[in-house]
Amino acid sequence: MKELLISKINEFIPLNNSDLQIIDSLFKVKEYGANTVVHQEGEICNKLWFIAKGLVRYTANINGEERTFIFRNEGNFIGDIDGFIKQTPATKSIITIEKSTMYAISKTDLQLFYQKVTYGERFGRLLIETVFAAAVNHIVSFYTESPEQRYIQLIRQNKDFIQRISQYHIASFLGIKPQSLCRIKRRLFPSDL
């Protein structure tokens, strides 16, 4: 059942039978309906989740406005990772877009993972390196790029699932009104409309 999780971890480190059993025991299945809060901004995040099926968005209250700033689909680890590390209140919420199946691991169990899985520490380092590099890109792009530049990047980076995201959430991601998104699409892809 946890094939996608196992294969994702296996992209980073080799796994033996004992490792597989440990992973199976530490990650717990969680089911979420569509539009459901997985983690709430302001609360301390004590879990990480792996999306086995589904789609989520990260939102943050920026200058009094709820803005979507990341989308994540199957095969990704999610969480308020910097708050999880520091154990400070989350600066973002994670909300499902679709009905989603996740495998959750608590902070305590993650320490067991690092200790007990043969190359557990290496996995932790490599995963956080990946998340770190992506997060720096995301934040810098959020504050410095135009809606049009960000739309092009969004399509390029998320071509597998962009059609599962509503125009309303894409407009929120770009920080513009849905009608402005229409104008951008008309300019970029005149033949599609």
Added chain:
Amino acid sequence: MKELLISKINEFIPLNNSDLQIIDSLFKVKEYGANTVVHQEGEICNKLWFIAKGLVRYTANINGEERTFIFRNEGNFIGDIDGFIKQTPATKSIITIEKSTMYAISKTDLQLFYQKVTYGERFGRLLIETVFAAAVNHIVSFYTESPEQRYIQLIRQNKDFIQRISQYHIASFLGIKPQSLCRIKRRLFPSDL
């Protein structure tokens, strides 16, 4: 000679005699004059540095203007870490403020460190967790907080060495002119002036 480096690594992981010898062989001493480029924006960063003595600033070209956005002193690991991970051109330069002594480790030698030092992988994970959490704070603060808020944070987080940084570089960090920095200081600390 590498006492500060050893004690910094030792804050994260226990070290035995063999580990100490490996660390000593992998980190190379580098001396830099004041106002010297350690790493240049646009080039791929293949090293990390530990500051044994001295002070540096990170700068980036933001909308055509050179902006300082981080200061780091003795006891810190520095580098274009997200570019180092992805092996993409650095989005920032690192420039010494004072004459500095550093211990540099290449990307290849860092892999040896992870493999050969007893808890090398754990050190890598914990270090990157620390850097990640600080980087997210830095970037978000850079784009969202007022110069006055950022000045208060700068003083609070860097009280050990703030007096070693020129008013010119502090003003660049805040994105304001030196005369506006004077006005902020007058408002915040009327009795000091």
